[in-house]
Amino acid sequence: MSHIKISWSSGEIFAELRDTPTAQILLQALPLSSSANVWGDEIYFSLPFTAEAESDASDVVDKGAVCFWLDGDALALLFGPTPVSRNDECRLISPANILGEMIGDLAVLRSVRSGDKILVEAA
Numbered sequence: 554m555s556h557i558k559i560s561w562s563s564g565e566i567f568a569e570l571r572d573t574p575t576a577q578i579l580l581q582a583l584p585l586s587s588s589a590n591v592w593g594d595e596i597y598f599s600l601p602f603t604a605e606a607e608s609d610a611s612d613v614v615d616k617g618a619v620c621f622w623l624d625g626d627a628l629a630l631l632f633g634p635t636p637v638s639r640n641d642e643c644r645l646i647s648p649a650n651i652l653g654e655m656i657g658d659l660a661v662l663r664s665v666r667s668g669d670k671i672l673v674e675a676a
Contacts, residue, residue, distance in 0.1 A: 554653075555580055556676040559630070561589065563664040566630075567676055568619045570653035575604040575621045579628070579652065584674035587628075591667045594633025598671050600626055610648040617659055620649035628652075628673065632659040653673070 555570045559578075570576040579600070587598035603626050614620055620629040624647045629645035632655070638644040665671075 555581045556656075557583070558672075558674050558676040559655075560672045560674075561665055563669075564661040566613050566657055566659070566661055568653050568655045570619070571651070573650065573652060575607060575650040576652045578602055578604055579621070579673075580675065581638050583639045584672065584673045586670055589665050589667060590627075591665060591670040593638070594643070594662075595629055595635045596665050596671075597622060597625065597629040600628055602621055602626065604650060606648060607650045610650050612645045613649045614645070614649070614651055615645050615654065616643050616673055617655045618643060618651055619655060620645065620651055620675035622649045623647065630655065630662060632662045639670050640670045 590597050618631050622629045
C-alpha cells in the first residue's frame with residue numbers, strides 16, 4: 554500500500570491508496586498542487602491527468618473515500634453527504650474510480666475553503 558499526504562494552509566490528512574491503475578498514475582504525478590473546490594462534504598481539485606473508468610467505478614462511495622472523478626479529472630475526498638446524496642450517503646455527481654481511503658479524523662476537512670491551495674505528496 555502507498556500513502557499520500559494532502560495538505561492545505563489550515564490542516565492535512567493522510568490517505569492509504571489501493572494498488573489500482575489510477576492510483577499508480579497519481580503516484581507518478583506527485584508532488585502536485587491544485588486549488589480546492591468544496592461541494593457539500595466533498596473536497597475536489599483538478600489533477601493534470603486523465604484516467605479510464607475502472608471496474609468498480611461508482612458514484613456512491615464509503616465515507617472517507619479518495620476518488621478520481623472521471624468527468625472532472627479531479628481528486629475527490631468524500632467525508633459526508635453532498636448536494637446529490639440521499640440520506641447520509643457519500644454521492645458524487647457522476648462515477649469515480651476509488652483510489653483508497655483517508656486515515657484519521659475526517660472533520661479536519663471542514664477547514665478547507667474553496668480556492669485554498671492543496672498540496673498532494675507521497676508520505
